[in-house]
Amino acid sequence: MKNRLRELRAAKEWSQLDLAEKLGVSRQTINAIETEKYDPSLPLAFKVAWLFKLPIEEIFEHDGK
Amino acid sequence: MCKARLTSDKYALHSSVMNSKPALPEEVEPGRDYSFRKDMRVNGWSWAAVLTSFVGEVFLLPHHKDWPTALRAVIALVPLIFSLLWVRSVMQWIRGMDELQRRITTAAAVFATVTTLFVIAASHLLVIAGVFPARFQVTAGFIIIWLVVCFYLFGRGIFNRRYQ
Numbered sequence: 028m029k030n031r032l033r034e035l036r037a038a039k040e041w042s043q044l045d046l047a048e049k050l051g052v053s054r055q056t057i058n059a060i061e062t063e064k065y066d067p068s069l070p071l072a073f074k075v076a077w078l079f080k081l082p083i084e085e086i087f088e089h090d091g092k
Numbered sequence: 093m094c095k096a097r098l099t100s101d102k103y104a105l106h107s108s109v110m111n112s113k114p115a116l117p118e119e120v121e122p123g124r125d126y127s128f129r130k131d132m133r134v135n136g137w138s139w140a141a142v143l144t145s146f147v148g149e150v151f152l153l154p155h156h157k158d159w160p161t162a163l164r165a166v167i168a169l170v171p172l173i174f175s176l177l178w179v180r181s182v183m184q185w186i187r188g189m190d191e192l193q194r195r196i197t198t199a200a201a202v203f204a205t206v207t208t209l210f211v212i213a214a215s216h217l218l219v220i221a222g223v224f225p226a227r228f229q230v231t232a233g234f235i236i237i238w239l240v241v242c243f244y245l246f247g248r249g250i251f252n253r254r255y256q
Contacts, residue, residue: 051114052190052192053193055255068191
């Protein structure tokens with residue numbers, strides 16, 4: 028699944044650790060999502076969407092695999 | 093009213109999680125982030141299990157066969173109780189992790205458990221086959237616990253690399 032997490036985080040000038048603390052997850056989880064090695068669960072994806080105040084489909088995009 | 097409820101639900105969804113720090117596996121592993129206090133909270137019962145198993149198997153049970161059966165049974169079962177308490181504290185620790193760490197740790201724990209079972213079975217068969225002397229058969233509780241820990245650390249190394 029593709030996502031815009033890195034871009035959105037950079038726009039807010041947050042580090043991976045900052046975002047991880049805001050979401051209550053580890054920095055490794057943020058890194059794994061950004062590098063598309065891990066797809067977040069639905070609750071975590073909703074939390075990300077809520078944090079950036081964007082609809083979930085504007086952050087995460089299914090790549091058709 | 094609907095809006096108020098939605099806001100309230102949002103608050104409930106995020107406030108409890110977002111400010112809480114997830115449990116990190118690195119806190120109980122050798123390395124920069126190691127915390128002795130955290131390690132004892134998670135693995136303290138395993139040390140009790142190893143110690144009581146070692147004392148029972150090496151010093152007490154083989155040398156005191158004249159002791160009452162009930163007492164010998166208690167000595168034999170005490171490590172099992174500590175092991176169950178260890179499993180309980182590990183489960184609580186895993187529940188406190190975030191979803192990725194939980195996935196990695198659970199995979200490593202399953203890998204460690206299954207691999208240890210294979211090692212026990214293999215050692216038993218190798219002794220029966222006469223390849224190894226009987227003393228190489230893995231039956232001692234304290235050795236089994238150490239095997240689980242070693243295979244867990246090995247498994248975590250493997251599964252962790254996938255997400256780095």
